[in-house]
Amino acid sequence: MRRDHFELAVEHVDWVDTDGDPEKPHVYIDFTGSEDRLRERLTGGDDELLAAEETDVAFRLQGDHEHDPEATGVVAVTNRLTGDFVLELNEDADDVLRFIRAAREYGRAADGDGRYRVEIDVHGERLVAYEKETFLVYDAEGNLLRHESLIPPGVEL
8 A cells, every 4th residue: 555545634732832731632544545455454363453452553763853854754553463564654753753742741641541542544434443552653773762652651662
């Protein structure tokens, strides 16, 4: 599946910069390709769509975001059990890191079922929605950036 078949939008991140009331950040990923192909990638060994705990979300930088304001990277959703990529899309590093910061702050401010929500749609129709607590960030060489990542307390990597 091509990265340009995915479009990403976020909500509930501005409150962090304006000292507003905490809101759970949401990321919407809309796929404009074949639903069958995406559904196949999102289906586990039991022929059911993957559950939240069966997926991982990560961001791999393609440059040095601290020195390059134009740095980009790749957002990926993977099947945790197989390691297979479900989807990948290119995004600006600043936008993704801002989203992660909002999710981290939301987690500090609220109890609940996750720090952010991911919704994967096909042509605007919801396919799956996940409540997530982890969002790993890697540098261009593949090294985990713990200080940039969203890792729940008590989780060892």
